[in-house]
Amino acid sequence: MIVALEAASRPAPWTQVRGRVALQRDYGAGHLWLDLEVPRGFRDPVPGQFVQLLLVAPAPVLLPRPMSVASVRTVGGRSVLGFLYGPVGAGTLALSQLTRGDTVDVLGPLGRGFPLEAPGTPVLVAGGRGVAPLLFAADGLRRLGRRSEFLFGARSRAQLVGLDDARRRLERMGGRLHLATDDGSRGLEGTVLDLLDKVGPRLAPPLVIHACGPHGMLKAVAEWAMARSIPAFLAMESQMACGTGVCRGCPMPRSEKARALYVRTRGDAPSLFGNAEYAMCCTEGPVFEARDLDWERVE
Amino acid sequence: MTTPGKNGRRVDLRVRIGPMTLRNPILTASGTFGYGDEYAHVVDLSELGGVITKTVTLEPRAGNAPARIAETPSGMLNSIGLENVGLARFRSEKVPRLRALGATIVASIGGETPGELTRLLGALGAEPGIAGFEINFSCPNVARGGARYWAVARRLERTLRLLRPLTKAALIAKLSPDVTSVADLAIACEQGGADAVTAVNTFVGMAVDLGHVRHKLNRATGGLSGPAIKPLALARCAEAAAAIKIPVIGSGGIMNGRDALEFIAVGAAAVQVGTASFMRPAAAAEVVEEMNAFLEQRGIRRLGDWRGVLASTPEACAPAPKRRKVHA
Numbered sequence: 185m186i187v188a189l190e191a192a193s194r195p196a197p198w199t200q201v202r203g204r205v206a207l208q209r210d211y212g213a214g215h216l217w218l219d220l221e222v223p224r225g226f227r228d229p230v231p232g233q234f235v236q237l238l239l240v241a242p243a244p245v246l247l248p249r250p251m252s253v254a255s256v257r258t259v260g261g262r263s264v265l266g267f268l269y270g271p272v273g274a275g276t277l278a279l280s281q282l283t284r285g286d287t288v289d290v291l292g293p294l295g296r297g298f299p300l301e302a303p304g305t306p307v308l309v310a311g312g313r314g315v316a317p318l319l320f321a322a323d324g325l326r327r328l329g330r331r332s333e334f335l336f337g338a339r340s341r342a343q344l345v346g347l348d349d350a351r352r353r354l355e356r357m358g359g360r361l362h363l364a365t366d367d368g369s370r371g372l373e374g375t376v377l378d379l380l381d382k383v384g385p386r387l388a389p390p391l392v393i394h395a396c397g398p399h400g401m402l403k404a405v406a407e408w409a410m411a412r413s414i415p416a417f418l419a420m421e422s423q424m425a426c427g428t429g430v431c432r433g434c435p436m437p438r439s440e441k442a443r444a445l446y447v448r449t450r451g452d453a454p455s456l457f458g459n460a461e462y463a464m465c466c467t468e469g470p471v472f473e474a475r476d477l478d479w480e481r482v483e
Numbered sequence: 484m485t486t487p488g489k490n491g492r493r494v495d496l497r498v499r500i501g502p503m504t505l506r507n508p509i510l511t512a513s514g515t516f517g518y519g520d521e522y523a524h525v526v527d528l529s530e531l532g533g534v535i536t537k538t539v540t541l542e543p544r545a546g547n548a549p550a551r552i553a554e555t556p557s558g559m560l561n562s563i564g565l566e567n568v569g570l571a572r573f574r575s576e577k578v579p580r581l582r583a584l585g586a587t588i589v590a591s592i593g594g595e596t597p598g599e600l601t602r603l604l605g606a607l608g609a610e611p612g613i614a615g616f617e618i619n620f621s622c623p624n625v626a627r628g629g630a631r632y633w634a635v636a637r638r639l640e641r642t643l644r645l646l647r648p649l650t651k652a653a654l655i656a657k658l659s660p661d662v663t664s665v666a667d668l669a670i671a672c673e674q675g676g677a678d679a680v681t682a683v684n685t686f687v688g689m690a691v692d693l694g695h696v697r698h699k700l701n702r703a704t705g706g707l708s709g710p711a712i713k714p715l716a717l718a719r720c721a722e723a724a725a726a727i728k729i730p731v732i733g734s735g736g737i738m739n740g741r742d743a744l745e746f747i748a749v750g751a752a753a754v755q756v757g758t759a760s761f762m763r764p765a766a767a768a769e770v771v772e773e774m775n776a777f778l779e780q781r782g783i784r785r786l787g788d789w790r791g792v793l794a795s796t797p798e799a800c801a802p803a804p805k806r807r808k809v810h811a
Contacts, residue, residue: 197524200525200763238762238763245554246557246559246709246710246758246762247554247559247761247762248761289763291764422549423549423552423554424552425552425559425561425758425761426760426761426764428521428522428764429517429521430515430516430517430521430522430760430761431514431515431552431561431563431761432551432563433551433563434551434552435546435548435549435551436549437548437549452543453568453569453571454543454544454545454546454567454568456521459543459546461545462546483549483550
């Protein structure tokens with residue numbers, strides 16, 4: 185991964201533009217779907233990438249909020265970015281108050297997305313709200329003409345947000361949706377990892393996993409995959425200030441191997457992507473390969 | 484060298500800081516603008532007064548363990564821990580790139596001892612293209628050589644006396660606000676031979692995650708920046724400006740042109756834009772434009788005519804009145 189980053193010494197440039205709310209709607213179970221239209225010239229994000237949404241002043245929060253992109257559509261020659269989110273903090277609460285025509289500053293696209301071209305049967309593993317970038321990944325795989333398996337776990341049936349959207353995305357390529365809920369109200373009773381245990385062995389090998397969800401779940405998925413030598417790509421989250429590698433606020437601890445590789449290719453000095461000890465979630469991530477992080481130290 | 488306004492009007496924004504003449508008083512605060520090149524595709528660096536780089540130390544540093552960032556009301560705490568590329572890479576990679584971008588470069592350097600700082604400045608002091616050095620005497624997030632170590636007037640003065648002969652470029656001392664008297668430290672810097680003083684670095688702060696019963700930052704404390712500290716920084720800036728003759732560079736919560744002009748009104752010669760760049764990478768350039776527009780509207784043609792319009796000896800640092808009775 186790092187070698188590939190070296191080749192592209194500068195990531196493709198992001199821009200900051202003024203986005204316009206095209207749609208804000210209830211997405212069920214306390215979640216919302218937001219469509220933001222961005223001006224021409226804004227580069228379309230790829231699945232797994234994120235943007236920084238900055239509320240126009242006066243705003244109740246200061247910093248922009250990193251938001252994973254759940255879809256990109258083109259409407260009338262302009263890109264519309266879709267976001268699936270829960271109004272859980274002051275920033276997302278304020279975002280939830282916006283209505284059609286309101287504006288938000290959008291900075292992006294940021295970070296590196298899922299390597300959807302990676303060989304193997306794509307297995308998308310989503311936990312709760314983490315489904316957002318995987319809906320987009322399912323779109324991306326469909327465009328590549330690839331059939332994927334979608335494993336979706338949540339606390340209860342109601343928390344399987346975006347279930348219909350996921351199904352629609354999979355149907356065209358004949359992909360399958362596998363469900364699990366903690367309370368057994370839908371699909372397998374258990375976690376998404378239980379589901380992986382059950383479904384994984386039945387899928388056509390080799391597998392390649394793309395996952396997003398709470399860090400505890402991602403750690404379990406990473407360990408599951410590494411124990412079976414299955415490549416797994418996990419979309420991580422972190423507190424961030426800038427989102428562009430400048431503030432150095434979002435370090436993710438590297439594994440021993442990733443650390444050695446960094447030192448071999450970059451030496452001991454930090455780069456835009458991080459340093460020997462830490463990768464920056466915003467530039468080298470937010471999607472990391474399981475073996476590149478030290479999961480014991482991931483918060 | 485004047486900055487054209489939007490309608491072709493012009494305000495002379497030039498500022499002198501020791502041997503360095505800036506085209507305008509807007510600098511990027513160290514640590515908030517990387518090494519300049521990260522934002523170069525959205526900001527014309529040559530339009531800024533100057534770019535103050537991320538603090539460089541002798542050896543590369545990996546910085547502190549996460550979490551390093553926490554947002555607080557109208558502000559943010561950071562505990563980065565001086566992550567930086569180190570002297571060698573700074574010199575071989577970063578300086579040439581910044582020079583090519585046409586930036587006025589102010590290199591921020593940091594050390595745990597006076598000896599480390601003299602080695603750094605000994606190596607960089609005559610580097611072509613570096614217009615000035617800001618000595619980071621005030622990092623709140625390192626175990627050694629941070630704000631507390633340097634908040635000693637005699638140490639600052641002695642260290643600056645060692646540094647002064649090592650460069651002909653501008654020498655700026657960046658001070659911590661978490662001291663008994665910013666004025667005393669500013670005076671020590673002036674006597675040590677500094678060309679200017681930056682007032683102020685971040686304030687030490689703390690945030691608690693009550694739900695998880697833990698600190699929000701890994702090292703518990705961090706440096707508070709953003710609009711939350713602007714009134715505090717303004718007061719310290721005014722205090723420093725009243726105490727010394729060399730220029731004071733104001734810093735703390737400047738988000739727009741009006742904020743910048745407030746600092747200049749209380750006596751700052753120049754200002755730094757920091758946290759705002761994390762929100763809007765072009766913030767520093769916007770501040771230049773907004774300042775210009777404000778001054779034009781008031782018919783002010785030279786920034787010098789605005790500087791210090793509210794400067795006085797703030798009561799907080801004035802000599803205590805003698806024999807004054809205090810009634811409880």
